[in-house]
Amino acid sequence: MADVLNCKHCGGAIAVTGYCSVCGLKIEYVNKALNSSKYYYNIGLDMARVRDMTGAKEALKKSLKYDKMNIDARNLLGLVYYETGEVVMALSHWVISVNYFSGRNVAKRYIKEVRSNPHKLESVNNVARKYNQALAYAKQGSKDLAFIQLRKVLSDNNKFIKGYLLLALLLIDEGRVEKAAKALKRVLKIDRTNPLAVRYFKEMGHSDEEIMNFRDHPEDNYDADVLFVDDAKGFSKTGNVDFDGEPIPVGRYKDINFYKYSIAYILAGLILGVAVTWFLIIPHRDKEADNAERDLRISFSEEIADKNVKVTSLENEIGSLQDELDDSKNQIVGLEKKIASYEAASVQILSEEDKVKVQAGIKKYNDMSYDAAIDDFDAVLDKNPDSDIALYYKGMCYVKKSDNQTAKQIFTKLVNSCPDSVYYTIAASYTDKTTDSDTSSVPEADGNNDADDDGQDNGQDNGDVPLDE
Numbered sequence: 001m002a003d004v005l006n007c008k009h010c011g012g013a014i015a016v017t018g019y020c021s022v023c024g025l026k027i028e029y030v031n032k033a034l035n036s037s038k039y040y041y042n043i044g045l046d047m048a049r050v051r052d053m054t055g056a057k058e059a060l061k062k063s064l065k066y067d068k069m070n071i072d073a074r075n076l077l078g079l080v081y082y083e084t085g086e087v088v089m090a091l092s093h094w095v096i097s098v099n100y101f102s103g104r105n106v107a108k109r110y111i112k113e114v115r116s117n118p119h120k121l122e123s124v125n126n127v128a129r130k131y132n133q134a135l136a137y138a139k140q141g142s143k144d145l146a147f148i149q150l151r152k153v154l155s156d157n158n159k160f161i162k163g164y165l166l167l168a169l170l171l172i173d174e175g176r177v178e179k180a181a182k183a184l185k186r187v188l189k190i191d192r193t194n195p196l197a198v199r200y201f202k203e204m205g206h207s208d209e210e211i212m213n214f215r216d217h218p219e220d221n222y223d224a225d226v227l228f229v230d231d232a233k234g235f236s237k238t239g240n241v242d243f244d245g246e247p248i249p250v251g252r253y254k255d256i257n258f259y260k261y262s263i264a265y266i267l268a269g270l271i272l273g274v275a276v277t278w279f280l281i282i283p284h285r286d287k288e289a290d291n292a293e294r295d296l297r298i299s300f301s302e303e304i305a306d307k308n309v310k311v312t313s314l315e316n317e318i319g320s321l322q323d324e325l326d327d328s329k330n331q332i333v334g335l336e337k338k339i340a341s342y343e344a345a346s347v348q349i350l351s352e353e354d355k356v357k358v359q360a361g362i363k364k365y366n367d368m369s370y371d372a373a374i375d376d377f378d379a380v381l382d383k384n385p386d387s388d389i390a391l392y393y394k395g396m397c398y399v400k401k402s403d404n405q406t407a408k409q410i411f412t413k414l415v416n417s418c419p420d421s422v423y424y425t426i427a428a429s430y431t432d433k434t435t436d437s438d439t440s441s442v443p444e445a446d447g448n449n450d451a452d453d454d455g456q457d458n459g460q461d462n463g464d465v466p467l468d469e
């Protein structure tokens with residue numbers, strides 16, 4: 001039916017049946033919609049050229065309904081909004097246009113020109129907010145506040161049609177039809193067929209012919225502030241003059257220039273700041289410093305008290321330890337005396353020959369030559385029958401030979417003859433424990449374990465006999 005083309009709606013391939021293979025639309029309907037979009041764009045363009053902004057706006061909206069990607073129609077609609085003072089709406093359409101087509105798009109230049117002046121852009125952004133505030137004041141019946149806001153709106157954007165229409169409506173309500181007519185003429189100069197402006201003119205009694213004359217011959221540019229002052233009716237009889245000596249018309253006002261008072265305001269602000277600092281900030285800081293110092297003193301006092309308590313407890317502990325140390329010294333002295341007495345009592349007066357024999361016997365005992373050791377100890381006992389060291393080692397020799405009966409007799413003699421001997425305790429234990437039948441219960445005596453608690457026989461086992469010199 002037709003050559004394979006791309007669908008202008010979704011970009012899909014067009015089948016031979018004439019339908020899009022992706023979205024399913026018939027290419028005939030798509031082409032008709034695109035042609036309708038161009039048709040309404042041309043109508044909107046013609047209306048915009050004759051400054052029929054309202055008609056152009058409606059035609060361009062219809063054009064975008066048929067084809068939202070009609071870049072020319074969207075850019076022109078942004079221009080129409082910009083011309084009627086709705087800069088925000090104009091920017092939104094231009095941004096959408098750039099997003100649809102980022103190539104050589106004139107919308108980029110429009111956006112750049114608007115954003116090149118940040119101050120103007122900020123004032124334009126505040127127009128809608130101020131207009132809404134004025135509309136709220138008008139609904140509340142606060143007309144004076146509404147006039148103030150509308151003056152700010154029209155000073156920032158002298159093409160804002162909605163502001164002029166609201167101002168004309170308020171002026172009509174107050175009976176100031178001449179001022180209202182001036183505002184509506186300004187609307188017709190911007191938008192020749194604005195339906196609200198035409199309606200307001202008819203409400204004021206103007207005929208269609210007069211309204212057409214207002215369209216064809218609108219007033220030249222004038223300051224929007226003129227709409228917010230009363231008509232001059234001559235000067236007052238008192239000859240009122242303004243601050244520069246110029247006569248002031250009745251019903252008008254003049255803004256006072258406060259720049260010459262700026263130095264006084266700065267000085268007053270400095271004085272007020274110093275006073276606030278002196279009477280409010282400094283006392284507060286001083287109070288905080290006093291509180292901090294007091295808290296610091298309290299914390300230091302508590303720490304000192306804790307340290308004093310610890311020092312006192314440590315001194316008491318030192319005193320108790322000193323007392324214990326003195327008691328220990330006394331006990332050591334007593335033990336030393338007792339050991340000395342034990343040594344004196346246990347050591348027998350032996351001759352040099354007997355001493356040699358005793359040492360020889362101990363060596364033979366350590367070498368496990370028990371019979372030879374017994375002969376040496378018997379030779380000593382013949383001359384010194386009460387020698388505790390000879391008796392002790394002789395008894396130990398019999399213990400090693402497992403002759404417990406003989407060992408018991410010898411240890412019994414040692415216990416009876418030498419009650420103050422250092423070997424008394426060990427000998428007594430052998431007399432109590434040693435029996436003929438039980439040899440395992442007898443403590444083992446050797447050269448290293450034969451001494452009592454005072455450690456007297458360690459030297460004896462090594463051959464050093466504690467003999468009297």
